[in-house]
Amino acid sequence: MLRYIVHRFLVMIPTLLAISFIVFVIIQLPPGDYLESYVAELQARGEGVDFDKVAFLREQYGLDQPFMVQYAKWVFGLLQGDLGYSFEFNLPVNAVVGDRLWLTALVSFATIIFTWIVAFPIGVYSATHQYSAADHSLTFIGFLGLATPNFLLALVLLYLANVWFGTSIGGLMDERFIDQPWTMEKMMSILAHLWIPVIVIGTSGTAGMIRRLRANLLDELQKQYVVTGRAKGLPPFKLLVKYPLRMSLNPFIADIGSLLPEIISGAAIVSVVLSLPTTGPMLLDALRSQDMYLAGSFLMFMALLTVLGVLVSDLLLAVLDPRIRLEGSAVK
Amino acid sequence: MNVHRYDKHSVRADLRRAAMGLLLTAGPMLLLGDSTVALVILGVLALLFLAFGLRTILRGMMLVHVTEHGLSSDPLGGRKGSLPGLAPRTIAWRDIRKVGLRFFSLKRDRSEGWMELSLGDGHRSLRLDSTLDGFKDIVVRAAEAARANNVALSDSTKANLSGLGIHIPAGDAA
Numbered sequence: 001m002l003r004y005i006v007h008r009f010l011v012m013i014p015t016l017l018a019i020s021f022i023v024f025v026i027i028q029l030p031p032g033d034y035l036e037s038y039v040a041e042l043q044a045r046g047e048g049v050d051f052d053k054v055a056f057l058r059e060q061y062g063l064d065q066p067f068m069v070q071y072a073k074w075v076f077g078l079l080q081g082d083l084g085y086s087f088e089f090n091l092p093v094n095a096v097v098g099d100r101l102w103l104t105a106l107v108s109f110a111t112i113i114f115t116w117i118v119a120f121p122i123g124v125y126s127a128t129h130q131y132s133a134a135d136h137s138l139t140f141i142g143f144l145g146l147a148t149p150n151f152l153l154a155l156v157l158l159y160l161a162n163v164w165f166g167t168s169i170g171g172l173m174d175e176r177f178i179d180q181p182w183t184m185e186k187m188m189s190i191l192a193h194l195w196i197p198v199i200v201i202g203t204s205g206t207a208g209m210i211r212r213l214r215a216n217l218l219d220e221l222q223k224q225y226v227v228t229g230r231a232k233g234l235p236p237f238k239l240l241v242k243y244p245l246r247m248s249l250n251p252f253i254a255d256i257g258s259l260l261p262e263i264i265s266g267a268a269i270v271s272v273v274l275s276l277p278t279t280g281p282m283l284l285d286a287l288r289s290q291d292m293y294l295a296g297s298f299l300m301f302m303a304l305l306t307v308l309g310v311l312v313s314d315l316l317l318a319v320l321d322p323r324i325r326l327e328g329s330a331v332k
Numbered sequence: 333m334n335v336h337r338y339d340k341h342s343v344r345a346d347l348r349r350a351a352m353g354l355l356l357t358a359g360p361m362l363l364l365g366d367s368t369v370a371l372v373i374l375g376v377l378a379l380l381f382l383a384f385g386l387r388t389i390l391r392g393m394m395l396v397h398v399t400e401h402g403l404s405s406d407p408l409g410g411r412k413g414s415l416p417g418l419a420p421r422t423i424a425w426r427d428i429r430k431v432g433l434r435f436f437s438l439k440r441d442r443s444e445g446w447m448e449l450s451l452g453d454g455h456r457s458l459r460l461d462s463t464l465d466g467f468k469d470i471v472v473r474a475a476e477a478a479r480a481n482n483v484a485l486s487d488s489t490k491a492n493l494s495g496l497g498i499h500i501p502a503g504d505a506a
Binding site: 001003004006007008009010011013014076080081243318322323 | 352360380384448461487495
């Protein structure tokens with residue numbers, strides 16, 4: 001296992017370096033830089049531009065340096081926890097993003113847990129009670145969940161909460177806690193608000209997971225070893241849990257890597273609708289205004305989550321299912 | 333008695349990996365200032381690569397002896413000296429109580445990879461990689477011992493044995 005872990009980390013480190021390079025190239029791709037956009041904006045508004053000051057800022061922010069120098073400085077800063085400088089906010093990126101990165105991670109992980117907790121029993125029930133009335137009902141609800149865009153569900157919930165309870169369910173905490181230090185009260189407020197974005201963001205993923213688990217488990221349940229076990233009189237629960245359920249768990253684990261970026265990028269519009277202090281809306285603004293270090297930091301954060309998710313899923317798969325694939329496998 | 337060693341090319345490749353890992357983790361640590369979080373993360377990773385490197389060096393020296401009675405590993409390959417945990421270990425075939433064969437692959441389609449055989453007699457355990465020469469012969473012998481001792485094999489182990497062309501008769505080693 002140590003050899004496997006070392007191999008995986010050795011793949012992960014260059015992957016992150018490659019992603020950081022690609023991210024830096026992408027955020028530099030639009031013509032010009034933030035200062036040029038800023039000057040153009042001032043000129044469009046008919047305001048005067050102090051070109052000496054612009055030249056000074058370009059030198060101060062290192063925008064006049066070669067691409068590779070800028071990249072090396074950025075990556076080394078990332079390693080030290082320095083995310084760079086936000087031109088738009090005129091503040092270090094660390095100060096601008098504040099708690100957004102952690103709140104995004106919290107919403108994402110809570111959504112994944114919600115997805116699994118809801119999808120797992122429903123998927124198993126649907127597969128073991130195929131074509132029953134409950135299976136049809138759950139399938140119908142699942143399709144509704146798949147077909148409903150997240151932002152629409154958010155709008156519906158906002159409307160219903162306003163009409164029924166006369167309250168707004170937007171935000172991730174009470175307003176008095178925004179930009180305040182972390183306290184137990186703030187944590188409780190976040191937990192009290194968390195369920196709405198989790199349900200809104202997690203619904204489609206849950207529905208999809210139910211469909212996949214149901215299909216995988218149905219495939220396993222129809223295999224010969226299950227029929228043999230049933231014929232030999234194995235108790236149904238033991239027969240279900242011992243092999244078919246374990247085999248159908250693989251997609252759950254394999255999905256961890258792709259789930260995180262899907263949730264984060266898919267939640268951007270929901271975050272706008274629900275006024276969530278997560279990374280999505282700020283990333284959109286940063287990309288639009290060419291605030292390169294702010295945008296780059298968010299993109300690297302998402303890449304890190306993706307790579308870590310894939311690493312966790314690979315390690316779990318190696319522990320849970322260390323089987324060879326018989327077709328054309330080569331053992332060193 | 334048969335004597336088995338780890339493949340030199342494989343040992344060298346693993347040593348290169350350990351060195352590369354140390355370079356990528358310990359290198360930036362020397363340049364970092366007082367960023368505690370980064371130092372801790374890189375430090376843990378550097379220790380992991382260091383441990384892997386040391387284990388690989390031991391694997392390069394290790395000799396595995398297989399006899400009719402059992403299997404023994406000598407981490408220092410007959411060299412003098414003893415360190416805690418590096419004493420030769422012997423497991424008799426008749427005492428085997430645990431046999432596991434796991435497959436590790438870096439590819440999602442599991443088309444290439446390596447196997448790890450773990451043997452135990454209740455007191456001692458041994459782990460051998462498929463980069464050991466004559467690995468399949470040892471696995472065959474371990475599977476026979478498992479069958480003779482009625483050792484329960486996991487579903488994964490059975491599938492992996494089958495992947496090596498070793499078939500466990502139905503009803504045996506269930």
